[in-house]
Amino acid sequence: xxxxxxxxxxxxxxxxxxxxxxxxxxxxxxxxxxxxxxxxxxxxxxxxxxxxxxxxxxxxxxxxxxxxxxxxxxxxxxxxxxxxxxxxxxxxxxxxxxxxxxxxxxxxxxxxxxxxxxxxxxxxxxxxxxxxxxxxxxxxxxxxxxxxxxxxxxxxxxxxxxxxxxxxxxxxxxxxxxxxxxxxxxxxxxxxxxxxxxxxxxxxxxxxxxxxxxxxxxxxxxxxxxxxxxxxxxxxxxxxxxxxxxxxxxxxxxxxxxxxxxxxxxxxxxxxxxxxxxxxxxxxxxxxxxxxxxxxxxxxxxxxxxxxxxxxxxxxxxxxx
Numbered sequence: 001x002x003x004x005x006x007x008x009x010x011x012x013x014x015x016x017x018x019x020x021x022x023x024x025x026x027x028x029x030x031x032x033x034x035x036x037x038x039x040x041x042x043x044x045x046x047x048x049x050x051x052x053x054x055x056x057x058x059x060x061x062x063x064x065x066x067x068x069x070x071x072x073x074x075x076x077x078x079x080x081x082x083x084x085x086x087x088x089x090x091x092x093x094x095x096x097x098x099x100x101x102x103x104x105x106x107x108x109x110x111x112x113x114x115x116x117x118x119x120x121x122x123x124x125x126x127x128x129x130x131x132x133x134x135x136x137x138x139x140x141x142x143x144x145x146x147x148x149x150x151x152x153x154x155x156x157x158x159x160x161x162x163x164x165x166x167x168x169x170x171x172x173x174x175x176x177x178x179x180x181x182x183x184x185x186x187x188x189x190x191x192x193x194x195x196x197x198x199x200x201x202x203x204x205x206x207x208x209x210x211x212x213x214x215x216x217x218x219x220x221x222x223x224x225x226x227x228x229x230x231x232x233x234x235x236x237x238x239x240x241x242x243x244x245x246x247x248x249x250x251x252x253x254x255x256x257x258x259x260x261x262x263x264x265x266x267x268x269x270x271x272x273x274x275x276x277x278x279x280x281x282x283x284x285x286x287x288x289x290x291x292x293x294x295x296x297x298x299x300x301x302x303x304x305x306x307x308x309x310x311x312x313x314x315x316x317x318x319x320x321x
Contacts, residue, residue, distance in 0.1 A: 030062050043077045047087060056098050059120050064090040067114050089114060097209075112209075116179050119187075120207045161289030161311050162243070167276040170242055173208065174274050174293060177241075180204040181269045191270060197262035205241055213240045214261070215308040216254050222305060236307060237261040243310040244276055244291045245303075271295030283309045 034041050044065070048057050064086050068074055073082040093111040095101040097120055102108070181204045185191055188200065205212050215238045222236060237257035239246040246268070249260025268274055279292045283306040290306055 030058070030065060033065065040076055049091075052094075055120075056094055059097065059118065060090045060094040063093055063115060063118050066118065070114075112176065116176060117183055118207075119180055119183055119204065121203050122206075162278055162291045164278075166291055167278060170244055170276045170291065173210065173242060174244070174276055177204060177208045177210075178269055178274045180207055181266065185266075185269070191266060196259075197266050198259050201239075201246075201262045201265055210241055212246075213308075214238070214258055215240070216257065217307045219250065222307065238307045239265050240308065240310070244293050245281075245306070246293050248304045248307070265293075268293050268295045271297055279303065281306045283307075 034044065044061060047064070048061075052060070067086060067089075071082045071086045073080060074086060075083075089107075089111055092101070092103055092107060093115055096103070096108070096111065103111075181200070184200050184204050185195075188195055202212055217236050217238075219234045219236050234250055234252050235254050235257040236248060236250050237254065237260070238248050239258075239261045247261045247263075247265030249257050249262070249264055251257035251260055273296050275294050275296065277292055277294055278289050279294075280287055281290045281292075281303045282288070283290070288306070288309060288311075290303075290309070290311070292303065
């Protein structure tokens with residue numbers, strides 16, 4: 001291996017902050033870093049696997065360059081146990097993202113922590129064991145995103161709602177999603193009306209190894225619609241992730257409703273943090289407890305009525321979903 005001069009790992013982190021403010025992507029930032037440190041290019045390229053595609057390599061390259069400062073004994077161009085460990089973790093992460101590999105939970109926790117801020121667009125989405133076995137069967141909704149679900153009417157089979165520990169269990173995932181969304185919005189130039197809000201939310205969710213659930217209901221079928229509402233045509237879309245409610249939107253068709261729901265959901269990511277909480281909502285004309293994602297602003301949000309409710313007993317048989 002060619003020996004090169006020692007680089008300053010913290011330089012990349014400073015560059016990240018500066019270029020994020022300019023709306024640059026992760027790949028742009030790494031390229032800029034290597035342009036400023038041309039003596040590292042040959043060494044970095046020597047770490048690429050012979051079978052890695054450009055997409056896999058660029059993601060893994062960003063992963064280990066971002067984490068070099070947490071391995072202070074790594075010296076570019078010099079083999080060491082620390083370098084071996086960093087590269088091994090980067091390979092585990094890439095295998096998990098692109099190939100669906102799983103590792104012992106401490107390893108999974110470590111690589112997910114190290115991957116914060118690394119956004120992989122259009123990462124493969126794989127079914128869970130429950131989905132493969134047919135549990136939670138659902139029908140693909142309209143539009144061109146297969147992760148969406150279309151349901152006509154919610155059931156009436158209620159539970160008491162989410163367990164008390166549910167917010168704490170979901171919070172770590174949404175902390176990671178918050179960072180991914182923040183990075184994506186900065187890269188896109190900030191939150192605004194001209195963004196593809198659904199695509200941003202979908203890409204960030206999938207980069208965090210989850211998928212969105214989009215439930216569509218005709219506006220006229222919502223029982224809790226205010227009596228003064230004269231407009232009865234159109235679709236309503238409700239977005240959830242990991243059973244947590246994100247937002248509701250209305251539109252003339254499913255695509256427009258989904259876009260509006262995504263815009264409303266992204267508003268929660270404009271604060272300093274997001275929080276998963278148990279809140280009271282209306283569902284099928286009854287008060288229920290639901291898991292909701294909120295920002296840190298002190299307000300008393302008025303939630304629209306829920307059009308799906310994941311906290312009820314499973315239906316028996318293979319009825320319509």
